[in-house]
Amino acid sequence: MVGNPSSGAQPGSEGARPEEHRVVIMGGYGSLGSELARILLKVTRLHVEIAGRDRRRAEELAVELEHRFGAGRVGVRIADIDSKEGVAAVMRGADLALVCITGAEHTESIAEAAIEEGVDCIDARYPSQIAHAWLRQHEAAQVAGRRFIIRAGHLPGLAAVILRAFVQGIHGQVGQIDLATAIFIPQVASAGAAAEIVGALAKHHPLEWKKGVWKSPNPLGLMRYIDLGHGYGRRLIFAGDAEELHDLSALERVDHLRFYAGGFNWFVNCIWAPITILGGKVGTASLRKALGSVLMWGVRSFTNPPYGAVFTLRANLDVRNAQSAQFVTSISHHNSYFFAACALCAAIEQYFAGGIYPRGVSIMGHEVDACWFMARMFALGVYGDEKGLLTRGFRGAINLVVHEGWRLQQGERD
Numbered sequence: 001m002v003g004n005p006s007s008g009a010q011p012g013s014e015g016a017r018p019e020e021h022r023v024v025i026m027g028g029y030g031s032l033g034s035e036l037a038r039i040l041l042k043v044t045r046l047h048v049e050i051a052g053r054d055r056r057r058a059e060e061l062a063v064e065l066e067h068r069f070g071a072g073r074v075g076v077r078i079a080d081i082d083s084k085e086g087v088a089a090v091m092r093g094a095d096l097a098l099v100c101i102t103g104a105e106h107t108e109s110i111a112e113a114a115i116e117e118g119v120d121c122i123d124a125r126y127p128s129q130i131a132h133a134w135l136r137q138h139e140a141a142q143v144a145g146r147r148f149i150i151r152a153g154h155l156p157g158l159a160a161v162i163l164r165a166f167v168q169g170i171h172g173q174v175g176q177i178d179l180a181t182a183i184f185i186p187q188v189a190s191a192g193a194a195a196e197i198v199g200a201l202a203k204h205h206p207l208e209w210k211k212g213v214w215k216s217p218n219p220l221g222l223m224r225y226i227d228l229g230h231g232y233g234r235r236l237i238f239a240g241d242a243e244e245l246h247d248l249s250a251l252e253r254v255d256h257l258r259f260y261a262g263g264f265n266w267f268v269n270c271i272w273a274p275i276t277i278l279g280g281k282v283g284t285a286s287l288r289k290a291l292g293s294v295l296m297w298g299v300r301s302f303t304n305p306p307y308g309a310v311f312t313l314r315a316n317l318d319v320r321n322a323q324s325a326q327f328v329t330s331i332s333h334h335n336s337y338f339f340a341a342c343a344l345c346a347a348i349e350q351y352f353a354g355g356i357y358p359r360g361v362s363i364m365g366h367e368v369d370a371c372w373f374m375a376r377m378f379a380l381g382v383y384g385d386e387k388g389l390l391t392r393g394f395r396g397a398i399n400l401v402v403h404e405g406w407r408l409q410q411g412e413r414d
Contacts, residue, residue: 021352024049024077024094026110027101029057031189032124032153035341036100037061039380041069043345044352051077051090081106087113096351098344099123102192104199107133115144122351122364124153124344127199128243134361142360149357152347152364154340155181156244158311159259160365161343162331165374166313167250175316176256180226182237182263183336184307187300194292201276202288206239209257214246217258223269226260228310230332230383236269237262244365263309265302272298309336331374332383339382346376 023040027033028050037048048065050058058076065074080086081101087109091097097119099110107123107130114121115137123134134150141148151157159179167174188194208217217239225234242259251257262269276291310332317325333339347364350356350373357367378384 020047021045021096022047022049022094023096023098023348024051024090025098025100026051026081026090027099028052029054029061030100031337032340032344033098033100034061035335035337036098036344037065037074038068039338039341039345040348041065041073043380044349045073046352047073047075049075049077049094051079053078053080081109084109084113084116088117091117091119094119096348097121098348099125101125102190102196104130104133104196108137111137111141111148114148115140115146118144118146120147120149120351122149122152122344122347124157124340125196126151126153126156127196128203129199131243131363138361145359147351147357147359148361149347149351149364149367150361151244153344154309154311154336155183155261156242157343157347157364159242160244160248160363161368161370161373162311162313163245163248163254163257164250164365165370166315167253168371170317172253172317174254176258177254177316178226178258178260178314179242179311180228180237180260180314181309181311182228182232182235182261183309184232184263184265184303184305185299185336186303186307188296191292191296194295195288197295198276198288198292201273204238204277205241207241208239208259209245209251209254211255221258224260226312228312228332229328229330230308230310231306232308232310232332235262236266238269238273244363248366264299265304267298267302268295306334307336308332308334309339329384331377333381342377342380342382343373345380346373349376 023046025033025037025048028037029052037050040046040048050062052058055076055078058078062074062076077090079089081090087106091113097110097114099121102125104125104127110121111134123130131150134148137148159181163177163179166177206217206222207214222239223236225236227234237260240259240261245251245257245259272291272294279287279291310330312330313328315327317327333342347368350368356369
C-alpha cells in the first residue's frame, strides 16, 4: 500500500521531514486550486503556496486558509507567468508545482522554468496540446532528474485509473466496458475555462477500442443516453477519444471499450456542442471566442441541480462458461471541483510517497497504484456506488461482485 506525506519522504529528499515539503499551486485561488489547497491542508502536513496574478484574491484565500488550518502553513506568491522568468519566480524553492491554470500557451515556459529551478510538476489541464508540449520536454526532464506528471485529476486522469483498478480486480477477459463521465456546474468558472472546452471540441475525434485497435465508432453511437446514477439519471453525452487510455496494457484484457463525456444541459449538448464541433474546426479565432461566450451563457441559463461530477463504469464480464454478468458502478460528488481535487490529492500523496512516477514526463493514470488511488478518493469524501461496494476497496469490491454477485444475479433469473 502506498503511503502519504505524513509518513513518507519526498523523492530525492531522503529523510526530509514531511512538514518541510512545500507545494505551489499555480492558479491557487481559482475554483480547482482553492479546493485542492483546502484538501491538502486538511489531510497532509504540506506547506501550501497560493500563486497567481491577483494579490488581493491570493491574500484573501491565504487568510481564510490560515484561520481554518492554522498559521504558518500558507504562503502567497505573486508573479506574471507570461515569461519564463515569472514562472521561475513562482516555483523557486518549492518541491512540487501544481498547475491549475487555464490555457495552453504557458506550458513550455513552465517546463523550462521547472527544470532550471529543480521543481517537479503535476498538471491538471486537459487539452491535448498541453500534453504534447510537456512530452516535447521528456528527454530534458529525464536528464535533469525531474518528474512531470500530466493529465492529472478528473478529466483527463480518472478514466485510466478506474479502468486499471477494475481490470486488476478481475480474472480473465472482459467483453465490453463503457466508461462515462459528466460534469454539471451552475456556471463556467472563467472565459479561459470556456476557451479550453471550445478548443477541445474543435479537435473532437472520438475513438473506441475494439479487437485490439483504436478505431472510429459507428456514427449512430456518437451520442448516447447513459444512466449515470447518483441522482443524475439518464443523460445525453458524447463519445470521446480518451487519449489518456491509449497504450494502456490493461486494454489487452478488454475486447471492446467505449468512452463518453458530457454534462451541462440540453442546450449545450444538443445545440451548442454540435455547432462548436463544426465551427471550431473551420472558424476563426473570433468565432471560437463567441462560442465560448455562448457556452458561459448556456450553462448559466439552462443548467439545473443536481450539480457535481460523476464517473460511471459498465462492464460485461465473461465469468463462467462463456456466460456474462453485468457490473455497474459509479463515483461522484456534488461539487465537481472537490471531485477533481480529491483525484489530484491522491496523485500528490503518491508522489510524496516515492517510487511511483518515473523521471521524465508520465501520465498520472498510467503510473499510480490504481486500487489505492480509488480507496483514497473515497476516504477523502467522494461518494461510492449506491450499494457501497467500492468503499470496501476497489479490488475486493470487484471480486465480491464477480463471485458472490454472480450467484445473486443467477438466483434472480431463476
